[in-house]
Amino acid sequence: ATPTSIMVGTGKAAENGILFKGGEHLERTHQLEAIVLDKTGTITKGKPEVTDFTGDEEALQLLASAERGSEHPLAEAIVAYATEQAIDLAEVDDFKSIPGHGIEAIISGNNILVGNRKLMQENQIDVGGAEIELVDYEVDGKTAMLVAVNGIYRGIVAVADTIRETAPQAIKELKEQGLEVIMLTGDNERTAKAIAKQVGIDQVIAQVLPEEKADKVKEIQLKGKKVAMVGDGVNDAPALAIADIGIAIGTGTEVAIEAADVTILGGELLLIPKAIKISHATIKNIR
Ligand code: ADP
Ligand code: MG
Numbered sequence: 001a002t003p004t005s006i007m008v009g010t011g012k013a014a015e016n017g018i019l020f021k022g023g024e025h026l027e028r029t030h031q032l033e034a035i036v037l038d039k040t041g042t043i044t045k046g047k048p049e050v051t052d053f054t055g056d057e058e059a060l061q062l063l064a065s066a067e068r069g070s071e072h073p074l075a076e077a078i079v080a081y082a083t084e085q086a087i088d089l090a091e092v093d094d095f096k097s098i099p100g101h102g103i104e105a106i107i108s109g110n111n112i113l114v115g116n117r118k119l120m121q122e123n124q125i126d127v128g129g130a131e132i133e134l135v136d137y138e139v140d141g142k143t144a145m146l147v148a149v150n151g152i153y154r155g156i157v158a159v160a161d162t163i164r165e166t167a168p169q170a171i172k173e174l175k176e177q178g179l180e181v182i183m184l185t186g187d188n189e190r191t192a193k194a195i196a197k198q199v200g201i202d203q204v205i206a207q208v209l210p211e212e213k214a215d216k217v218k219e220i221q222l223k224g225k226k227v228a229m230v231g232d233g234v235n236d237a238p239a240l241a242i243a244d245i246g247i248a249i250g251t252g253t254e255v256a257i258e259a260a261d262v263t264i265l266g267g268e269l270l271l272i273p274k275a276i277k278i279s280h281a282t283i284k285n286i287r
Contacts, residue, residue, distance in 0.1 A: 009282030017265035018275045025261040029279035034227040039185035041232035044161035050081035055155025063147045066105035066112040069095030077159050100209040113148040120146050127153045141194035166270045167199045173273035210235035214242045
């Protein structure tokens with residue numbers, strides 16, 4: 001590999017908004033066989049909005065107040081929704097986030113739980129016939145969360161996120177380049193599959209706890225594949241670091257950008273197949 005052609009390659013990439021931290025990453029991009037993409041904030045814009053709430057106003061007030069303690073995009077969506085409805089939020093006395101499951105809070109002596117099925121099961125909450133409704137939301141690609149107050153089920157809050165416009169085209173191009181494309185998410189399997197279908201991904205790894213994301217990337221590497229990880233969040237950082245090529249979304253967190261080898265500006269997913277094209281052209285010139 002001549003240093004000059006590598007420099008030309010990374011320069012060309014940079015002009016296009018693809019920032020390689022060094023020439024060796026461009027060379028390694030050439031060898032990629034699989035690519036793993038995080039769902040929320042990577043394939044989707046990561047700005048979810050509440051679409052449905054089945055509970056009453058009191059439950060909404062407690063739910064939204066509790067979510068003020070969380071920095072999760074889902075929490076921001078819920079707080080914004082309650083604020084739009086001019087609901088006054090209450091003081092939270094105690095708050096705990098349960099990674100991959102939801103949150104627990106104490107508000108004026110009331111215990112509030114918001115999260116997925118697992119959270120409700122672990123707290124022995126009887127959610128009645130909610131399962132049928134949950135499935136309805138999930139097949140639409142929505143993230144549906146259950147709410148309980150003092151051990152009593154109080155409703156579902158469903159949230160939808162928008163897919164990045166160019167995601168289907170980017171994934172099509174990656175497949176044409178011969179890459180195996182996989183979606184990785186902490187969200188439930190049905191929601192993940194609905195989103196995956198909309199963008200043309202057939203392999204989904206869902207319900208992955210934040211600390212397990214890197215393990216999933218490692219498993220693909222153990223099969224002998226050179227793999228890229230694309231992510232935006234703090235919880236993607238270990239996976240970005242362990243991947244053969246970590247690709248951070250420029251609009252994502254600083255932690256993700258630091259852990260990655262490449263950053264794509266503006267969250268434009270088409271820059272990923274573009275980066276691969278540039279790496280191929282560069283390596284061909286070297287040989
Ligand atoms: P993702 O990769 O989609 O960001 P997370 O691991 O952060 O996934 O979350 C997984 C699931 O845990 C969510 O789909 C949701 O059901 C639940 N969850 C996480 N954070 C919250 C929260 N602040 N409020 C309610 N539920 C939450
Ligand atoms: Mg994300």
